Amino acid sequence: MKFGVVQFPGSNCDFDTLYALQNVMKSPTVLLWHKDHDLQGVDCVVLPGGFSYGDYLRSGAIARFSPLMQEVKAFARKGGHVLGICNGFQILLELGLLPGAMIRNKNLKFLCRHVHIRIENEKTAFTRAGRKGQVLRIPIAHFDGNYYAPARVLKDMERHGQIVFRYCDAAGNITEEANVNGSLGNIAGIRNRESNVLGLMPHPERAAEALLGSEDGRTIFASLILSLGRRKPARRPVRRERARHD
Amino acid sequence: MIDKKTLDQHGLTEGEYGLIVGMIGREPNLTELGIFSVMWSEHCGYKSSRIHLKKLPTEGKRVVQGPGENAGILDIGDGQVIVFKIESHNHPSYIEPYQGAATGVGGILRDIFTMGARPIAVLDSLRFGPPDDPKNRSVMEGVVSGIAGYGNSIGVPTVGGEVYFNPCYNLNPLVNVFCLGLADKDKIFYAKAEGSGNKVLYVGAKTGRDGIHGATMASAEFGKETEHKRPNVQVGDPFKEKLLLEACLEVMDRGLIVGIQDMGAAGLTCSTTEMAAKGGMGIVVDLDKVPQREAGMTPYEILLSESQERMLLVATPEKVRAVQAVFAKWDLDAPVIGEVVEGGRARISLKGEVVVDIPVDAVVNLCPAYRRPSQAPAAPVGGTALPALLLPQDYDDVFLKLLASPTIADKEWVFRQYDHMVQVNTVFLPGADAALLRIKGSKKALAMTLDGNSLYTQLDPKTGAKIAVAEACRNLACIGARPIGVTNCLNFGNPEKPEVMWQFEQAVDGLAEACRAFDIPVTGGNVSFYNDTEGLSIHPTPVLGIVGILDDIRKAVSPGFKAAGDVVVLIGENREELGGSEYLRVVHDLEAGAPPSIDLEREKRHQEFCLDAIEAGLVRSAHDLSEGGLAVALAECAFHGRKKIGCSIALEDSIRPDTLLFGETQSRILMTCRKKDLDNLRELARRKEVPARAVGETGGTEIAVEHRGRKLLRLPVEKAFQVWKDALPNFFKVRI
Numbered sequence: 001m002k003f004g005v006v007q008f009p010g011s012n013c014d015f016d017t018l019y020a021l022q023n024v025m026k027s028p029t030v031l032l033w034h035k036d037h038d039l040q041g042v043d044c045v046v047l048p049g050g051f052s053y054g055d056y057l058r059s060g061a062i063a064r065f066s067p068l069m070q071e072v073k074a075f076a077r078k079g080g081h082v083l084g085i086c087n088g089f090q091i092l093l094e095l096g097l098l099p100g101a102m103i104r105n106k107n108l109k110f111l112c113r114h115v116h117i118r119i120e121n122e123k124t125a126f127t128r129a130g131r132k133g134q135v136l137r138i139p140i141a142h143f144d145g146n147y148y149a150p151a152r153v154l155k156d157m158e159r160h161g162q163i164v165f166r167y168c169d170a171a172g173n174i175t176e177e178a179n180v181n182g183s184l185g186n187i188a189g190i191r192n193r194e195s196n197v198l199g200l201m202p203h204p205e206r207a208a209e210a211l212l213g214s215e216d217g218r219t220i221f222a223s224l225i226l227s228l229g230r231r232k233p234a235r236r237p238v239r240r241e242r243a244r245h246d
Numbered sequence: 247m248i249d250k251k252t253l254d255q256h257g258l259t260e261g262e263y264g265l266i267v268g269m270i271g272r273e274p275n276l277t278e279l280g281i282f283s284v285m286w287s288e289h290c291g292y293k294s295s296r297i298h299l300k301k302l303p304t305e306g307k308r309v310v311q312g313p314g315e316n317a318g319i320l321d322i323g324d325g326q327v328i329v330f331k332i333e334s335h336n337h338p339s340y341i342e343p344y345q346g347a348a349t350g351v352g353g354i355l356r357d358i359f360t361m362g363a364r365p366i367a368v369l370d371s372l373r374f375g376p377p378d379d380p381k382n383r384s385v386m387e388g389v390v391s392g393i394a395g396y397g398n399s400i401g402v403p404t405v406g407g408e409v410y411f412n413p414c415y416n417l418n419p420l421v422n423v424f425c426l427g428l429a430d431k432d433k434i435f436y437a438k439a440e441g442s443g444n445k446v447l448y449v450g451a452k453t454g455r456d457g458i459h460g461a462t463m464a465s466a467e468f469g470k471e472t473e474h475k476r477p478n479v480q481v482g483d484p485f486k487e488k489l490l491l492e493a494c495l496e497v498m499d500r501g502l503i504v505g506i507q508d509m510g511a512a513g514l515t516c517s518t519t520e521m522a523a524k525g526g527m528g529i530v531v532d533l534d535k536v537p538q539r540e541a542g543m544t545p546y547e548i549l550l551s552e553s554q555e556r557m558l559l560v561a562t563p564e565k566v567r568a569v570q571a572v573f574a575k576w577d578l579d580a581p582v583i584g585e586v587v588e589g590g591r592a593r594i595s596l597k598g599e600v601v602v603d604i605p606v607d608a609v610v611n612l613c614p615a616y617r618r619p620s621q622a623p624a625a626p627v628g629g630t631a632l633p634a635l636l637l638p639q640d641y642d643d644v645f646l647k648l649l650a651s652p653t654i655a656d657k658e659w660v661f662r663q664y665d666h667m668v669q670v671n672t673v674f675l676p677g678a679d680a681a682l683l684r685i686k687g688s689k690k691a692l693a694m695t696l697d698g699n700s701l702y703t704q705l706d707p708k709t710g711a712k713i714a715v716a717e718a719c720r721n722l723a724c725i726g727a728r729p730i731g732v733t734n735c736l737n738f739g740n741p742e743k744p745e746v747m748w749q750f751e752q753a754v755d756g757l758a759e760a761c762r763a764f765d766i767p768v769t770g771g772n773v774s775f776y777n778d779t780e781g782l783s784i785h786p787t788p789v790l791g792i793v794g795i796l797d798d799i800r801k802a803v804s805p806g807f808k809a810a811g812d813v814v815v816l817i818g819e820n821r822e823e824l825g826g827s828e829y830l831r832v833v834h835d836l837e838a839g840a841p842p843s844i845d846l847e848r849e850k851r852h853q854e855f856c857l858d859a860i861e862a863g864l865v866r867s868a869h870d871l872s873e874g875g876l877a878v879a880l881a882e883c884a885f886h887g888r889k890k891i892g893c894s895i896a897l898e899d900s901i902r903p904d905t906l907l908f909g910e911t912q913s914r915i916l917m918t919c920r921k922k923d924l925d926n927l928r929e930l931a932r933r934k935e936v937p938a939r940a941v942g943e944t945g946g947t948e949i950a951v952e953h954r955g956r957k958l959l960r961l962p963v964e965k966a967f968q969v970w971k972d973a974l975p976n977f978f979k980v981r982i
Contacts, residue, residue, distance in 0.1 A: 009577060010485050012401025016670045019686070035575075049668075051399040054485025110394050112665045141398070141665045206667050211684060211799070213675075 001228040003029040004042030006072070006088075008063045013049035013085065013205060020205035021046070025221045034066040043228045044081040045072050047088025049141070049203055059102060059144045060090030069095060081125055081228060082197045083220075086142055089189070089199030097197045098190055099157065100149030105142070106182025112141040114214065115180055117188045117202055118168040121161045124191055125227035126198045129219050135172045136165075136216035138202035140180065145201040147183035147190075154184060165189035165200055248279055256283035262614060269608040277546045277601050281609060284512035284550060285519065288775050291613035294741035295773040298751055301758045306767035308730055316357040316437060316508065317427075318769020320731045322795060324688060327434065329363035330426040332371075332696070332735040332791040334774035338479040339421040343388025347421050348396040348482040352554050354425040355402060356508035359491050360557065362435040362498045363427030366669055367683055368397050370407040370423050371696040371735070371789040372660075375416030377652050377977040382411075385419050387978070392482075393423070394663040399484035400491065404664035405672055406681035407696050411652040414700070417779035422735040422772075424696055424791040428685070435498050437507035439521035439529060439560045439586045444504055446518070446529065446584035447566065449573055450490045450556040453514065454539035456480045457552025486555040493576040494557060502565045502572070509556040515549045515609075517558040518584070519592050523610035525560075531584035533596040545594065545601040560586060620751050621744035628705040628838040632824060635834060637904055641958045644833055646969050648874045648908065649881060651832045655973035656885075674804060677886065679721040679870060684799050691799035693727035697790050699873065701826045702841035704785035707749045709841050710826075711756030711788050713912060716849045717872060718792040719764050723853035724868040724915060726802050726860035727794030732761055734771040734790050739783025741775045749786040757788060763846035766792065803860050805869035806886030807893065810945030812866055813924050814893055817852055817931070817938050818914035820876070822901045828873040829908035842912045849913045855936040856915055862930065864923045871914040877907040877951065877959060879916050884949055884963050885970065892963045894950040895942035903953050918944055 003021045007014045014031065021029040030040050039045065052063035063069070069091075076082045076097055084092040092098045105111055114137055122132045130136070149157070157163055165188040169178045179186045181201070189200030204217030253263055256279055266274055266282050274282065284290060292299070304312040310327055311319035317331035335350025351368060358365045370393055375382035397404045402425070439446070457480035497503050505525065507517040514536065522529040533548050543551075559580070561569050566582060573580040587593075592609070594602035638644045648654055661676040673691065674682035680695035697718035703710030719729045734757065739746040761768055771791075777784040796802055824830055825839025859865045869886075871879045884890055899906055917938075919927050924940060931938035949966060951959040 010399070010488055012399075012488070012668055016668065019670060023686075050401060051485065051488075054399060054483070054488075056485065109391075110398055110663045110665070112398075112667060113662055139667050141667060143398075203667075206670055209670075211673060212667075212670060 001027065001043040001225060002041065003027055003044050003046055004032040004040060005029060005046045005048055006032045006034060006068060008034045008052035008066060010052045010054050011048050011050035013203065017046055017048040017205045020208040021221060024208045025218065025225065027225055032068060034068045036068055037071055039071050039075055044083060044224055045075060047084040047091050049086030049088060052087055052091065060087060060094040063091045064095040076197050079196050081224065083126065084199035085203055086201055089201055090144065092197060092199045098192055098199050099153050100147055102144045103146045103148055104144055105146050110143045111180060114139050115202060116168050116170050116178065117165040118172050120166055121164045124164060124195050124198065126220055126223050127164060129223040129226055133172060135168060135170065136219060137214045138204055138207040138217050140202050142201055145181040147187040149184060157190060160193055162190050162193065163187055164191050164198060248273060256280065257287060258283055262286060265614060269612060270604050277549060278604055280546050280550050281515045281602065284515060285609045286613040290511055290516065292773060293613060293616050294618050294775060296615040297617055298754045301754055302768040303758065303761050304767050309767050309769060312767065313770045316360050318731065318733060319434060320769065321431065325431050327429050327431045328426055328692065328793065329358050329361045329429055330733055330793060331357055331770050332422055332424040332733045332789065333772045334735050334737060335421045335423065336419065336737065336774050336777055339389050340385065340419055342479040343385045344392040345479050345481050347389040347392030349480045349554050350421050350423045351393055351396040352482045352484065352487050353510050354423045355400065355487065356510065358425045358427035359494055360506050360508040361429065362433050363429035364495060365402045365425050365427040366671060367426045367681060367694065368402050368404045368423060369681060369694060369696050370404065370421065371698065372407065372409045373415045373420035373787065374411055375413055376411050382416065383977060389419065389421055390660050390663055396482055396484045398665040400488045401668050403666045403668045403672055405666050405683065406676045409657050409660055412700065412785065414785045418777045418784050420737050420787060422789045424733065426694060426793065433498060435506050437521050437524055438505040439525040439527050440504055441562065442527065442586055442588050444560050444562050444586040445566050445582045446531065446586065447559040447561060447569060447580045448536055448583045449559060449578055449580045451483060451486050451553055452537040452539040453548055453551045454553045455543065455547055455551060458547060458550045480552050480554045482554050489576040489578055490555055490557060493573050493578055497569050497572050502569050503559050503561045505560040507558050509558060511552065513550060513552050519606045519609045521558060521560065522592060523606040528587045528589040528591045528606065529584055530587055531594045533594060535581050535583040537579060537581065545596045618741050618747045619744045620747035622748050623745055628825065632839045637902065641907060642961050645877050645959055645961065646966065648828060648832055648878055649966055649970040650973040651828060652974055653828060654874045654878055656971045657974065659974045659978065673799065673802065678804050679724040680727065682725055682802055689798050691796040691802060693722050693725055693794040693796060695721040695792055697721065698788050700785035700787040701831065701837060703753060703788060704837065705826045705839065705841050707752035707786050708756035709844060711753040712760040712844050712846065713841065714788055714790045715757060715760035715764065716844055716846065716912060717870065718790045720853055720870040720915065722792060722794035723856045724805065724870050726857060727796045728857060729764055729766045729792050729794045731793050732766050732768045732790060734768060734788060736773045737777055737784065737787040737789065738775050739778045746783055753786055753788050760846055763850060801860060803865050803868050804886065805883055806867055807883050807891040807918055807944045808866040808887065810891055812918040812944045813921055813940050814895060814942045814944060815917045815919060815927060815938055816914065816941045817856065817917060817936060819937055820899045820901060820906055820909065821911040822905050823909050823911045824905050827908060827910045829904065842910050844912045851934060852913045852915060852936050855931060855934040859927055859930055864919050864927045865917050866920065867918045869916050871916060872910065875908040875910050880949055881966055881970065883916060885967050890963045890967060891944050892946040892948045893942055893944045894946060896952040897941055898954055903958055906953060907951065907958060
């Protein structure tokens with residue numbers, strides 16, 4: 001399978017995500033330029049973290065108008081897998097591929113630290129390498145990660161198992177203290193109803209190597225590789241892709 | 247007509263004006279005077295410091311580029327170099343804390359990537375007045391948010407630094423920003439305009455009226471009217487800089503340009519004249535082609551604007567299109583505004599009329615240097631002898647007071663706001679003795695630290711400066727890194743005051759001596775004078791940024807105790823030294839005495855031993871003793887790991903118990919090792935002639951220290967930790 005990491009102007013976790021997928025997970029990965037219209041036959045689109053367009057308006061509000069995002073939207077509608085990390089999650093919300101919105105962290109400060117998140121739904125293409133209730137230690141780094149959705153939407157999401165990660169303590173308890181940014185229901189990550197689009201605030205690419213303090217983020221990438229690995233790339237033959245990356 | 251008043255407004259003396267007239271052969275017009283005023287300001291021209299800075303050692307086998315360029319460059323092997331520098335943004339940060347600090351980050355980042363290096367780490371040394379004063383809190387909140395706002399957005403991690411508090415910074419905070427970048431050795435770029443007929447391109451933000459005379463502002467004392475200077479502070483746009491960074495690195499990587507210079511202090515003036523002077527060429531510039539934010543700007547304003555996020559490039563005519571295509575990809579314009587010419591003059595025109603015509607060499611290289619009068623204070627600043635001090639009754643109480651002192655307390659409130667992990671290289675999070683970054687694709691790692699105790703330099707500038715170097719190197723040694731190079735930021739008061747000049751000379755002498763002793767070259771830095779507000783000077787504050795290298799990152803050691811049952815080993819001796827200590831300041835309200843003594847040869851021996859012991863795999867944790875002495879170092883080791891571990895220590899030294907616990911004698915390191923390794927560690931110490939003794943054991947839930955059979959300290963780790971952790975956040979409404 002092949003990953004594609006989208007580069008917006010102002011993305012700053014694009015190279016980190018590329019490194020984690022290509023060098024750590026050893027999975028073929030390409031960078032996708034936001035002005036292009038070509039998804040280069042990838043099986044999974046990753047929208048990385050950063051400050052697309054400086055985030056001077058609402059986070060992610062301008063990136064959704066990038067030319068490539070029309071393709072990403074169509075790709076997702078056809079069932080293609082899309083992962084949004086941090087700013088990528090915010091863009092997915094602005095794009096309408098995921099429900100809800102982000103507001104400023106409850107303490108009104110940027111926060112960078114390791115947090116614990118609990119896998120609430122292990123039956124997704126993004127979490128199948130993990131267990132239900134498993135606690136992952138992954139860093140966050142954001143200003144607008146305080147998840148909000150109207151009560152009706154939230155209830156609907158609960159019913160359909162769309163809440164995939166919640167902030168918890170080291171033992172896996174969902175507590176107010178563990179809710180670092182004030183998100184409704186301690187929500188750290190959600191999927192769409194069809195389960196092919198997932199957004200999360202923590203950065204799995206920063207938790208992919210023991211040297212950097214945690215390998216827990218690999219669970220998410222490994223799940224995707226497990227889920228999509230055997231599928232042929234959408235447009236280009238497998239052999240040609242392999243050759244390009246060897 | 248230039249009169250005395252105009253000269254005063256431009257910070258130029260009549261003597262300097264005479265020099266200018268002599269060099270250009272006529273009276274300058276106002277625009278030309280403005281150019282000389284900024285380029286010959288203390289900030290750009292190093293008038294008062296230049297002759298003294300020559301004393302610093304600048305050579306070494308790794309040095310690729312020493313002082314004089316945008317940043318220093320050292321060879322780290324495998325075809326790679328590091329590019330690094332520290333710079334101050336003190337004055338702007340007081341007037342407008344958020345933008346002052348933010349543009350400080352933006353400016354130093356440009357200094358690094360203009361040389362072809364991708365910035366991979368930022369560290370800051372911040373100094374504020376005590377946080378119980380709301381004005382100081384507001385400055386601190388603004389500065390921290392500004393650093394976060396710029397660094398987080400552009401995606402360069404802020405991996406460490408230091409925060410000190412002292413009343414001397416009440417009206418004059420210090421914001422010193424260090425940045426380090428990584429480049430391929432064969433792709434370094436310089437600020438040189440070479441090749442007659444080559445085109446000069448302007449890239450980045452449009453030029454506005456902001457920041458005019460920023461450099462001149464930073465070269466004078468502040469009075470009560472600083473509010474009026476707010477328009478002199480520039481406004482940062484990290485998004486624009488991110489685009490500029492990517493586009494510049496791309497044109498450099500593809501070899502499309504000849505030279506490049508960022509527009510920092512003195513903007514277009516500085517970049518055009520410096521590039522021409524370094525290339526031994528002249529330059530013509532058409533100001534009509536300069537992108538402008540507003541209509542009707544005068545040549546004076548366009549040339550002296552310090553609008554941020556701008557760069558100047560030189561490219562051969564046939565590559566201009568390719569360069570412009572790269573910038574277009576990143577949504578940036580790159581108009582040609584001029585040309586490199588023979589003749590060594592800068593000829594600048596607006597609407598067809600020549601508005602500036604001056605020799606670049608005069609502007610850039612002929613700024614006068616002064617040996618300003620210096621005078622030692624009549625009596626030592628802090629007195630020589632300390633008054634007889636009563637011993638504390640309750641050492642636990644004193645210990646908690648020190649842990650709660652803002653200078654010693656946990657700085658998490660600050661570094662949580664910085665993205666310290668982006669770029670996925672950060673191995674040690676902020677809070678360790680030094681920042682540690684891996685180099686992707688290699689076993690090597692880079693360590694870096696900022697240091698400078700201004701209480702010591704206030705009491706004895708020379709000794710204080712030596713200690714700053716020694717301690718920064720010790721920080722590196724404690725994680726297993728060998729120092730390879732230095733950059734420094736020298737923050738002082740008004741150099742026209744003979745006592746300040748004396749402090750400066752003494753400090754530079756101390757730095758030179760210490761850098762020679764450690765055999766580390768100074769590759770650049772920055773001098774910030776005129777840190778005086780309303781007539782009061784700050785403590786002399788040299789801040790040292792030292793970079794170290796580890797050959798094998800797996801051997802790096804962190805300060806936290808690793809497990810119960812390890813032996814605690816103290817390297818060095820405890821002496822009866824209390825002068826300049828945080829204990830005296832916090833508990834006895836005294837900034838007095840002589841700072842701790844420093845023997846550089848001994849210091850070096852201890853550090854070599856530490857490095858060898860780490861290399862041999864004998865050390866489980868190592869931490870240097872600094873502010874707050876042995877007791878605070880023990881606490882920091884107990885707090886640092888993910889699991890807190892206590893310790894019990896027994897000491898027999900025949901010195902005062904308060905000195906033993908809180909004295910700041912130099913050259914000491916606290917290590918732990920496995921019991922089975924103790925003999926080997928001792929043997930290594932004996933061979934290296936380094937005093938090393940087992941003083942206790944890790945484990946338990948208390949920090950306990952016994953002195954000659956008497957229990958001095960006995961505190962639950964958790965209680966001490968809470969005091970240390972809560973001290974700084976308690977000053978602020980918003981907890982993190």
